Amino acid sequence: MDPELEAFIPLFPRADFTDPVTARKALAELAAAVPAPDTGDLEVEDRTVPADPDVQVRVYRPRQPQGAVLWLHGGGFVMGDARTEHPWAARLAHGSGAVVISVSYRLAPEDPFPAALDDAYAVLAWTAEHAAELGVDPERIAVGGHSAGGGLAAALALRARDEQGPAICFQVLNQAQLDDRQEVWSQRTFTDTPWVNRDKIAQSWGHYLGSRPATPYAAPARADDLSGLPPAYVSTAEFDPNRDDDLDYALRLLRSGVSVELHQWAGTFHGSQALLSAEVSQRQIAELGAVLRRALAP
Numbered sequence: 001m002d003p004e005l006e007a008f009i010p011l012f013p014r015a016d017f018t019d020p021v022t023a024r025k026a027l028a029e030l031a032a033a034v035p036a037p038d039t040g041d042l043e044v045e046d047r048t049v050p051a052d053p054d055v056q057v058r059v060y061r062p063r064q065p066q067g068a069v070l071w072l073h074g075g076g077f078v079m080g081d082a083r084t085e086h087p088w089a090a091r092l093a094h095g096s097g098a099v100v101i102s103v104s105y106r107l108a109p110e111d112p113f114p115a116a117l118d119d120a121y122a123v124l125a126w127t128a129e130h131a132a133e134l135g136v137d138p139e140r141i142a143v144g145g146h147s148a149g150g151g152l153a154a155a156l157a158l159r160a161r162d163e164q165g166p167a168i169c170f171q172v173l174n175q176a177q178l179d180d181r182q183e184v185w186s187q188r189t190f191t192d193t194p195w196v197n198r199d200k201i202a203q204s205w206g207h208y209l210g211s212r213p214a215t216p217y218a219a220p221a222r223a224d225d226l227s228g229l230p231p232a233y234v235s236t237a238e239f240d241p242n243r244d245d246d247l248d249y250a251l252r253l254l255r256s257g258v259s260v261e262l263h264q265w266a267g268t269f270h271g272s273q274a275l276l277s278a279e280v281s282q283r284q285i286a287e288l289g290a291v292l293r294r295a296l297a298p
Contacts, residue, residue, distance in 0.1 A: 001239065002267030004278035009194045017078055017203035020109060024079040031084035035276060037091050044090070046082070051122035053106075058082035059134070060093035060100040067140030067296030068099040068131070069172070070124055070156075074147030074271065076177070076196075076204035077108045077116060088146070088274075088285075095289015098142070098296050099134050101127055105152070112210035113218045120156050121165070128166035140296045142170040142230075144288075147196075147242070147270065148204065150176025154220035154249070157229050168230045170295040174288065175237050175270055176246055179221035180205040180214045184244035193239045196270035201241050221249055226256040233291045235263045235284070240270040261291065 001009075013026045043061040048054050071092060073085035081104040082089070089102040105119035124143065131138035145153040150173040157171045182188070182202060191198050209218060216223035226249075234250040236243045243264070250262045265284060273281040 001269070002272075002278060002280050004280070005268065005272045005275055008275050012195050017076055017200055017207060020078045020107070020207065023076075024107075027075060027079045027084055030274070031087065034087040034274065037087055037094070039090050042090065042093055049123050049126045051119065051126075055119045055122055056082065056104040057123055058086070058089065058102045058104075060089055060102070061135065062093055062097050062099070064097075065099045065134075065136055066097050066293075066298060067142065067169075068101060068127055068134060068136040069096065069142040069144055069292055069296070070120065070127055070153075071100050071102045072105065072120060072143070072145030072149030072152045072156075073102065074145065074149050074175075075107075076200065077113075077148045077208035078204060079107065091285055092289055092292070095286060096292035096296065098292055099136050108207040109210065113208050113212060116152055116208075117155050117159065117217055120152050121159060124156060124160065124166050124168070137298075139167060140169055140298075141166065142172065142292060142295060143168050144172025144174065144292070145176070146174045148177045148208075150174050151178050151220060154178060155217045158220055158223055159217055161228050170292070171230045171232045172288065172292065173232060173234045173246065173249070175235065175240055175242055176249070177201065177204070177242055178219060178249050179245045180209065180219045181221075182241070184248065186244040187241045190239060190241040193241065194269045194272070196241060198241050221245055226253050226258060229253065229256070229258050231259040231295070233261045233263075233295070235265060235287075237268040237270050237272060238264065238266050239268065242270065263287065
């Protein structure tokens with residue numbers, strides 16, 4: 001473990017999704033404790049995307065943006081929203097130079113699959129339709145997310161391909177939650193890792209799937225065909241149950257003819273980049289922005 005990260009481990013709340021309401025409160029408190037980003041050179045606006053039901057988004061618009069990224073927060077499909085994601089979405093807008101559309105999708109268990117994916121797809125369609133208003137090229141729209149949000153981004157790319165939906169030029173899968181089966185070595189082995197462990201992920205999938213069987217749109221690792229998907233950036237944390245699922249998915253994308261940039265961050269754990277004082281966290285956040293800046297460049 002990176003020593004700068006290890007010092008903070010005792011401060012993290014217990015990894016548990018037994019009570020989603022309590023988990024949401026804990027995340028909100030953590031997000032509130034993160035140093036606020038400078039948004040002086042960004043236009044930040046809360047918008048409502050018409051859908052059934054409507055979806056709340058927070059839009060971050062830099063000066064002269066060169067594309068847009070639909071950004072999906074983490075939280076195990078159970079917690080989080082655009083407010084808790086604010087510190088990261090604002091930093092992403094700064095680093096990428098892109099318009100960031102941060103989505104408050106519906107949460108499980110109250111709204112299980114496919115509610116979150118339906119919300120994300122509605123926002124993707126809205127972004128494409130309102131590209132001129134947002135000041136971006138409709139051919140330069142990326143999707144991305146962290147953890148459960150990364151899983152949703154991967155599912156969104158699959159669905160947009162299958163339904164000939166709005167064009168997605170790039171996908172960012174950061175420590176993504178991709179497979180409900182939990183069969184890989186990291187899922188079976190990491191039973192006591194910080195913030196996220198095997199049992200918490202199992203609880204997350206239970207809340208998200210409810211009584212439904214998993215499909216590729218719920219768990220993208222179940223998709224048989226990964227061809228024709230957008231180029232991808234896949235990043236993993238060393239001590240993360242999701243690690244091997246993400247590595248396998250990246251390799252499968254490559255074998256399907258999809259261009260992939262893959263970064264396995266040594267000494268990190270799931271969500272550790274929230275610890276901004278650590279040098280490795282600063283590099284992770286800077287890289288996310290730089291990757292999107294390159295992907296969305298004219």
